[in-house]
Amino acid sequence: MKHAFLDGIMKNNMVLVLAIGLCPALAVTTSAYNGLGMGIAVIFVLVFSNVIVSSLRNIIPANLRIPVFIVIISTFVTIVDYSLKAYLPPLSRQLGVFVPLIVVNCGILGRAEGYSYHHPPHYALMDGIGIGIGFTLILFVMGTIREILGQGIWMKIPGVFEGFHPFGEAFVDSSVLLMILPPGGFLTIALLMGLYKYFKNRGR
Amino acid sequence: MKNKVKSVSVLFIISVVSAFSLSFVYEKTKPIIEEGAKKQIEEALVEVFGDSTVQFETVKSDTLWKAYRGDTCVGIVYRYAKKGYSGTIRPIVGVDSTGRIIKVKFPKEGLTETPGLGMKITEEWFQEQFSGLCEDGIWLKKDKDSGKIDAITAATISSRAATSAIREGLTKYKTYLSGDLIKECKWYTDDIERLSGEKDLEEVIDDRLWKSGEQWLYLFYGEGFVSSVGVVVSVINDTIQGIHIQTPEEGMEETPGCGTMIADAAFEEKFIGVYINEIDELDHVSGATVSSDAVKKAIKEGYKELVKRSEK
Numbered sequence: 317m318k319h320a321f322l323d324g325i326m327k328n329n330m331v332l333v334l335a336i337g338l339c340p341a342l343a344v345t346t347s348a349y350n351g352l353g354m355g356i357a358v359i360f361v362l363v364f365s366n367v368i369v370s371s372l373r374n375i376i377p378a379n380l381r382i383p384v385f386i387v388i389i390s391t392f393v394t395i396v397d398y399s400l401k402a403y404l405p406p407l408s409r410q411l412g413v414f415v416p417l418i419v420v421n422c423g424i425l426g427r428a429e430g431y432s433y434h435h436p437p438h439y440a441l442m443d444g445i446g447i448g449i450g451f452t453l454i455l456f457v458m459g460t461i462r463e464i465l466g467q468g469i470w471m472k473i474p475g476v477f478e479g480f481h482p483f484g485e486a487f488v489d490s491s492v493l494l495m496i497l498p499p500g501g502f503l504t505i506a507l508l509m510g511l512y513k514y515f516k517n518r519g520r
Numbered sequence: 521m522k523n524k525v526k527s528v529s530v531l532f533i534i535s536v537v538s539a540f541s542l543s544f545v546y547e548k549t550k551p552i553i554e555e556g557a558k559k560q561i562e563e564a565l566v567e568v569f570g571d572s573t574v575q576f577e578t579v580k581s582d583t584l585w586k587a588y589r590g591d592t593c594v595g596i597v598y599r600y601a602k603k604g605y606s607g608t609i610r611p612i613v614g615v616d617s618t619g620r621i622i623k624v625k626f627p628k629e630g631l632t633e634t635p636g637l638g639m640k641i642t643e644e645w646f647q648e649q650f651s652g653l654c655e656d657g658i659w660l661k662k663d664k665d666s667g668k669i670d671a672i673t674a675a676t677i678s679s680r681a682a683t684s685a686i687r688e689g690l691t692k693y694k695t696y697l698s699g700d701l702i703k704e705c706k707w708y709t710d711d712i713e714r715l716s717g718e719k720d721l722e723e724v725i726d727d728r729l730w731k732s733g734e735q736w737l738y739l740f741y742g743e744g745f746v747s748s749v750g751v752v753v754s755v756i757n758d759t760i761q762g763i764h765i766q767t768p769e770e771g772m773e774e775t776p777g778c779g780t781m782i783a784d785a786a787f788e789e790k791f792i793g794v795y796i797n798e799i800d801e802l803d804h805v806s807g808a809t810v811s812s813d814a815v816k817k818a819i820k821e822g823y824k825e826l827v828k829r830s831e832k
Binding site for chain 1: 535
């Protein structure tokens, strides 16, 4: 059980290792706050969909499993979407269309199909939390890198907090714009994947 | 056959449970979401109108509001969309009863301009440029001479779209300002009104000479150090009753800190009660001799015109 949790964070990291759910990972990580918000929304959906799918794994007919997964996932995504709109409107506006798009985040469908459908609920729960935290961490790191290099600030929360200036305020004007544009997302993701592989293989 | 029935019923039951839980969440969050959206619009309206004591009446949902104080319409707030560099730019604009912009705001929601470039239209300095402008000022400086808006470096398309959205919206919606309140909006409009004591004026020459009984008002320009300086003068029987010298905010372009000192109230006051023929004896503003002369010249030349007209 412990393995299900820990593996999800690093060994089976959704972005770095499984390379699924890259679409939101590239799109929303223009700032650390956005990455964090998306990650937390994904944790919520992933945990609930994993547990439900795993509890119903003996009832769901094998040939109908994908539509059933989608119904379950989209239910939780819609719940998250409404709740964000009601209680955290600024974050909801920032994340925009990416919340509804969690439905087709292959990471969540992938975990339902690849893990929860074959494991008991408590394992599925741990896997959901682990994978979710791993996804949130990587989104937060990507957001941090892109926000600092691309805008010169860190942890800016629109309307709440102005953000830190890790390289001084002067850096804001000379920041590397490319990093918050789409190519910056690919560069960051490639860099992180490469670093991960490097440290993982160094021991051998 | 048995398998088929099982498949169908499982999917059916899951869908029903899902539908019920969704409708529950929807019912719970709907009022909060609507409340939030309404509050957000109200806050934006008050912000661009700069006055929380007025009542807003929706004319066109999410597009046009009329602002009322008591029964009088004191202005409008509108939104107008224009295609920017990527996606649409849709500013919220507050306009007072004379057709002058109070404040504009570019909401970040739904704005997809390039971060760090086009997105700079949401910065305070860019938005503030529009405050106090009338239609002919809402152009980029590089597009039209009367324009007062500095474009954002490397984001001309976004700046131009933002400016056009505000101007075209104003052209379209200003008809909603109650008819008699629309005045021609020029830098001296308010000053003419103030100097005349809000009496009804007879316009003798378009935009230059006005008359009300004994009182004459005229507008004249004198050549200053950098460019021309406008002066509005009110006279009764050759004596200056009131004067207003164009300020830098109104487009006077004399050297900041030197020539611009002629717009100080202290300099204007020196003229009050003085005979037109004696204004040469008044002291100059030190450090702004040429600009001071421009004012005096404008007063004298303008007066000559007045005399010519009044003799006819």
